[in-house]
Amino acid sequence: MTLTMGEGDVQMSTLSAGGNHASESTTRGVELKVQEGISKYFFLAAASTSLLVMALIMIFLFREGLAIFGKVNAVSFFFGKAWYPTYDPPEFGILALIVGSVSVTLFSSLVAIPLGVGTALYLSVLAGPTVREYVKAAVELLASLPSVVLGFLGMVVIAPTMQELLDIPTGLNIVSASIVLAIMAIPTITSISEDALYAVPRDNLEASYALGATRWETMSRILVPGALSGIGTAVILGMSRAMGETMVVLMVAGGAAQIPSSLFDSVRPMPASIAAEMGEAPFGGEHYHALFAIGIVLFLMTLVFNLVATYISTRFQQKGASTL
Amino acid sequence: MTGAASRRYRMMTERVAFGIIRLLAGLVVITLGGIVLFLIYQGARAVNWSFLTEAPRDAMTKGGIFPAIIGTFYLTIGSSLIALPLGVASAIYLSEYAREGWLLKLIRLGIQNWAGVPSVVFGLYGLALFVVFLGFGVSILAGSLTLGFLILPTVIGASEEAFRQVPSTFREASLALGATKFQTICRVVLPSALPGVLTGSILGIGRAAGETAPIMFTAATFYTKHLPTSPLDQVMALPYHIYVLATSGTHIDQTRPLQYGTVLVLISLVLGINIFAIIIRTRMRRKKTW
Numbered sequence: 170m171t172l173t174m175g176e177g178d179v180q181m182s183t184l185s186a187g188g189n190h191a192s193e194s195t196t197r198g199v200e201l202k203v204q205e206g207i208s209k210y211f212f213l214a215a216a217s218t219s220l221l222v223m224a225l226i227m228i229f230l231f232r233e234g235l236a237i238f239g240k241v242n243a244v245s246f247f248f249g250k251a252w253y254p255t256y257d258p259p260e261f262g263i264l265a266l267i268v269g270s271v272s273v274t275l276f277s278s279l280v281a282i283p284l285g286v287g288t289a290l291y292l293s294v295l296a297g298p299t300v301r302e303y304v305k306a307a308v309e310l311l312a313s314l315p316s317v318v319l320g321f322l323g324m325v326v327i328a329p330t331m332q333e334l335l336d337i338p339t340g341l342n343i344v345s346a347s348i349v350l351a352i353m354a355i356p357t358i359t360s361i362s363e364d365a366l367y368a369v370p371r372d373n374l375e376a377s378y379a380l381g382a383t384r385w386e387t388m389s390r391i392l393v394p395g396a397l398s399g400i401g402t403a404v405i406l407g408m409s410r411a412m413g414e415t416m417v418v419l420m421v422a423g424g425a426a427q428i429p430s431s432l433f434d435s436v437r438p439m440p441a442s443i444a445a446e447m448g449e450a451p452f453g454g455e456h457y458h459a460l461f462a463i464g465i466v467l468f469l470m471t472l473v474f475n476l477v478a479t480y481i482s483t484r485f486q487q488k489g490a491s492t493l
Numbered sequence: 494m495t496g497a498a499s500r501r502y503r504m505m506t507e508r509v510a511f512g513i514i515r516l517l518a519g520l521v522v523i524t525l526g527g528i529v530l531f532l533i534y535q536g537a538r539a540v541n542w543s544f545l546t547e548a549p550r551d552a553m554t555k556g557g558i559f560p561a562i563i564g565t566f567y568l569t570i571g572s573s574l575i576a577l578p579l580g581v582a583s584a585i586y587l588s589e590y591a592r593e594g595w596l597l598k599l600i601r602l603g604i605q606n607w608a609g610v611p612s613v614v615f616g617l618y619g620l621a622l623f624v625v626f627l628g629f630g631v632s633i634l635a636g637s638l639t640l641g642f643l644i645l646p647t648v649i650g651a652s653e654e655a656f657r658q659v660p661s662t663f664r665e666a667s668l669a670l671g672a673t674k675f676q677t678i679c680r681v682v683l684p685s686a687l688p689g690v691l692t693g694s695i696l697g698i699g700r701a702a703g704e705t706a707p708i709m710f711t712a713a714t715f716y717t718k719h720l721p722t723s724p725l726d727q728v729m730a731l732p733y734h735i736y737v738l739a740t741s742g743t744h745i746d747q748t749r750p751l752q753y754g755t756v757l758v759l760i761s762l763v764l765g766i767n768i769f770a771i772i773i774r775t776r777m778r779r780k781k782t783w
Contacts, residue, residue, distance in 0.1 A: 384507060
């Protein structure tokens with residue numbers, strides 16, 4: 170509709186211009202029309218390129234990864250406990266890697282949820298405006314710390330300290346990796362939860378105060394339940410981030426491809442396996458394809474997390490006070 | 494009496510609960526503060542002029558990190574050159590031209606989820622597509638493309654959001670004055686949305702500078718004395734240098750000061766970029782008149 174307005178404008182200026190100006194104005198009009206057409210297709214081409222790139226990610230990932238299933242059957246790939254990709258004959262069972270990823274993701278969320286949601290509650294209820302600005306900026310900066318830096322800290326500070334304090338064989342284990350992953354997930358959980366808390370209608374809170382409820386009662390029975398779907402989204406996105414994080418688990422989780430029997434065992438989560446082995450896997454070989462297949466598993470698992478998060482946030486969206 | 498007692502009990506519960514919440518928030522802030530101060534303290538002892546301007550020596554146990562700084566600089570610039578024009582132009586199409594409907598919804602959903610794809614998966618993608626299939630080899634070009642596409646959804650998302658926040662009355666006023674749609678976009682929509690676009694883009698660039706996993710198999714090399722002379726050269730990069738020194742050297746403990754130094758340089762760069770973005774956004778919010 171706006172486009173036709175543009176064309177109408179060109180015709181009008183042509184009509185209104187008299188004498189010699191007519192041709193000049195027409196040329197200008199044609200120029201604008203051409204510019205208009207070209208620019209539209211330019212922007213369309215850019216958007217299509219972006220979408221093409223997105224599609225190519227999946228195509229290449231699946232093309233390289235699915236090749237492994239020609240040589241190894243899917244059941245022994247997913248449920249095999251032995252990951253010995255460089256032995257002869259090699260064994261490609263990724264169950265230990267999946268368990269590794271799941272264990273660090275779950276344990277890190279145990280640490281990150283109270284801290285992340287607590288900070289969001291502090292920001293939305295207790296903090297004054299100035300403190301709030303600064304704490305928010307701090308949380309945002311925490312989010313921007315490169316993962317290799319946090320992995321490095323986990324390696325040189327957290328792991329040795331834990332090893333000494335608890336007198337265990339290695340500090341590079343599920344607990345230390347989870348602590349570092351939690352630090353990475355907290356900013357995601359905090360900022361999305363805070364948005365959700367902010368979206369709870371003020372009317373509901375005021376009604377609660379008017380009935381004589383204390384601030385804590387209002388917070389725990391009105392504010393948090395009202396924001397629960399948003400907080401759920403935040404937690405799931407935080408977990409998705411922890412699951413896909415590479416450098417931290419590569420440097421801090423210890424790297425043993427085993428099914429852990431305690432929280433202080435080393436594990437080898439999926440991203441760590443990809444990052445550590447891709448450099449040595451001969452191009453186009455079974456190992457190479459197996460690592461891409463792990464990439465597919467990781468891609469699909471984080472995709473499910475993200476889709477569930479999107480679903481929750483749209484399905485249970487608070488649409489004003491009336492839906493409560 | 495019982496009323497007063499219950500009141501006291503309720504207030505006490507509140508005090509305890511709020512105390513816990515304050516404690517949790519305090520822990521988060523102290524963690525960040527602690528991390529940054531610790532890294533500055535440890536790093537400051539290693540960073541000096543020659544550390545910043547010299548190449549590594551003696552099997553990377555001495556010397557500086559100049560090649561890694563240059564490498565990260567090239568990769569960051571390269572990925573921005575790819576992600577910014579493409580991202581902003583795509584966002585213009587999505588917000589100004591595309592018709593609302595299920596297709597646009599699906600595309601938005603795709604972009605949103607694309608931003609959540611793990612960075613190591615981008616590394617695999619870059620390896621399969623740019624390094625091998627297109628034959629760029631392990632190079633600045635392959636690494637920049639990989640990082641560029643990694644941050645592309647961030648740039649598109651932030652820019653589209655900024656465009657959509659420009660009031661439609663601005664566009665209508667411009668069109669009513671006889672401007673074409675393209676003129677309206679260039680002279681009205683883009684300038685109004687610029688701070689938002691910039692903030693999103695800068696945050697994306699900060700992320701590109703600090704990523705390790707996507708460049709491990711696409712751009713970064715363990716060690717090179719030479720500075721890159723073409724986009725098809727491999728480079729050293731700060732994040733990868735930290736990883737290599739900390740995990741696979743033969744003198745891990747001996748090079749600890751170098752590791753802290755490199756970490757300090759990297760976080761100064763990344764936090765600097767992010768603080769810049771936060772400042773732009775704060776100023777923009779104050780200035781915003783609509």
